[in-house]
Amino acid sequence: GYTRLLSLYKDRFCTFDPESHDITNTFKYQDMGEWLAIPKEPNTILLQMGKDKLKLKCHNVDRSEVLTGLLECKLATTPGQPVDQSAFPIFRSCSRYTRHATQVVMSLQIAPHAMREVHPA
Numbered sequence: 001g002y003t004r005l006l007s008l009y010k011d012r013f014c015t016f017d018p019e020s021h022d023i024t025n026t027f028k029y030q031d032m033g034e035w036l037a038i039p040k041e042p043n044t045i046l047l048q049m050g051k052d053k054l055k056l057k058c059h060n061v062d063r064s065e066v067l068t069g070l071l072e073c074k075l076a077t078t079p080g081q082p083v084d085q086s087a088f089p090i091f092r093s094c095s096r097y098t099r100h101a102t103q104v105v106m107s108l109q110i111a112p113h114a115m116r117e118v119h120p121a
Helices: 063-076
Strands: 005-008 012-016 023-028 032-037 044-049 052-057 090-097 103-110 115-118
Touching (some): 005 063, 044 063
Antiparallel strands (some): 005 012, 012 023, 044 052, 103 115
């Protein structure tokens, strides 16, 4: 594979050559049919783009952030989908436990592209 930079735009995402900064590929969010975080390949995601498969290995960023960003953009470009974040339900008084068994009180917002942890102000 080739090293590429990924850039997300309002209606599409592109890959760039890191040396020349030339666009190497452009994809529409609507063409993203299926997606997968590959279990046996850390920081790698697989996207079904129409008839093609796109394999992305993330560097310097967690794949969950990249996948969430892509899915959030896909939702925003899908006709008839709510863009207003207040339309997504929030479960209050939830708890998350850290690896040190510390309890963190928070709320959880459920959106089509992710579950978001919301901390009280």
